[in-house]
Amino acid sequence: MLWSSCVALSFGLSVNAAISVSAQQTSSPVIGILSQPIGLRKTDQNTEQKEEYVIAASYVKWLESGGARSIPIPYDAGPGMVKDLFGQINGLLLPGGGSAVPPAVHQLLNLALDESFPVWGTCLGFEYLVQVLSSNSSLPVLTDGFDAENNSWPLLNVQRRQLYQDDRIYQIVRQKNVTSNSHHMGVEPSAFRNNENLNKLFEVTSVNVDGHGRPFVSTIEPRNPHIMPIYGVQYHPEKNAFEYGTYAGTNIPYKAIDHSEEAVEFSAYVARFFVRLVKAHNDNNHDGSSVHRHHSYTKHRQYPLVQTYPVKQMLAFEQYYVIPSAKQLDKTIKQSASKLLRG
Template identity: 35%
Template sequence: MSGMCSHFGLAALVLYLLTVDVLANPRSIPVQRTTRLHPNSIRYNVNNNRPIIGILSQEPSKSMASVSPESVSYIAASYVKWLEGQGARVVPIRINQPDSYYKAIFNSINGLLIPGGGASLVTSGYGRAGSILYDLSIEANNNGDFFPVWGTCLGFELLLYLSAAKKNYLTSCESYNRASTLKFLPDASTSHLYQRAPDGVLKTLSKEKSTSNFHHWCMTRENMTMSNLDKFYRPLATSTDDSGLEFVATIEAVNYPIWGVQFHPEKNVYEWGANLTSVPHSPGAVKAGLYFADFFVSQARKSQHRFSSRREEESYLIYNYSPVYTGNVSSSFLQSYFFY
């Protein structure tokens, strides 16, 4: 008995010393973040180390068309570099194609990036193609086929438009050529996008004007609630425009691997136009911009879509095209790919 008591006494002493140490050094307490999984994500734990992401093209502006008058659509090269820098390859997705083309592309790629730009959400080939691919992604994920989607700026707005049954709840605002901080909302800490982000990235995003904004339309939290879009997406962070209007800057779908940002993370790293006076290029801003690409590519690695053959795959890749210098006509893009 005395031996057992001595063991108990020793255990109590150790517990007491550990308790004193924790109280004296609160940083030694491990911080546990609550993990929140999409319903089907538990099935997708096998990484695809050859991820291919499709980038939706769009109609060129007048200035862009002056570089390539016969082109039907274009993709800014910064989006391509942004994904390639994190280990993905890229397939350009053309506009004004038959539904069968989009179905075939969808079944062959591992994720979809809907980029920013100036195309109409309603009448453009960009909007139509985006709608088809969005519907395919919803159907696939509902059937247990994991497929991630990312929208940047206009792509963010297109996701909101499509998720609201093609009704537009955006509000006019002025956040053009403006660097901003992010104000993280409570759901950010349990989101897929931010819950495992490095502390340095989160600090940069919240303390430094590190997000590059180029938009004239915003989604407010009030409009998200009024439209019931907050049932489909969780707003994770907000920013403010030139007049102090608070707008939603990051969204994550509740039950789907769909994310959108109103800002341009790719510009921090790859765009250096003379008129882009607000684009942040600090070391912290560059790391933050790359974090978003790394996150999305990691999601694309969970998809098992593939082309039917290596030859078919190679025929679709962006390597079949050459980027053109457009910094002399466009204030937004140093290089662009054109498609005919």
């Protein structure tokens, strides 16, 4: 993963600068966040409407609180762009939202499985994981109709594998309303158990029941985290620390999110857990061998960090970044390359 002095010098950097860049790559990994469509917006001419892609700022802040940077992966990215972006990142975050599984996610997860690459799925991202990795079972794994919109609950039947191993966190998640839920889709424990592939790959380490008493899986952890470091939660750990939206002109919270000391502590703990996982898998394998050497954030102009994009606000998110579509991004990359060639 570390840049060699020769590569650094080819970019006009000194050896000392190369060492500094290498250290940053190791200490603050880059995690790709999939953008999400949020509907249509009018163009400047008001003659047509285009879909807008976004990343909630809470995900970016959450990863930063764990010690990581992030770059966007366009929801509509094609195979070539996905492969190129995959080489720039050290981990992958599939966030919440309300969209169907795009082809990019299938490709990203296949690449991740091939390389024992760290992946985190939150809410919709969790649902993506179970849909893609259930191997197209004839029995539906993900179903609709859950009453789990705008609720914060403790976790039930918590298993102490990796994520909830810490004594204090184990007590917090079992006793406090620290998990923010915002979904109507979900996976019943029986549906998960009946899927051979999911059972082979994951262990259910917590469940919940919705407002009508219907159970759903709320945490999955890999049975072999060294080979497949992929985790998924149905709740939103980023919201406790970084979403404080209120209805316009009021102090009334838009979402029932717990911002207690324990909730914020839990949010930070989960961020650190994932970022530590990313660092570990990008530094050394479980047998001590070096892994993921070809994953290095070098294309800064083509793929800027998320926080360089325009910021907006809406009720659902305190802040969100407007991310270009794959087509727009590809056009920008080509224009930049053309300018460089012209000198």
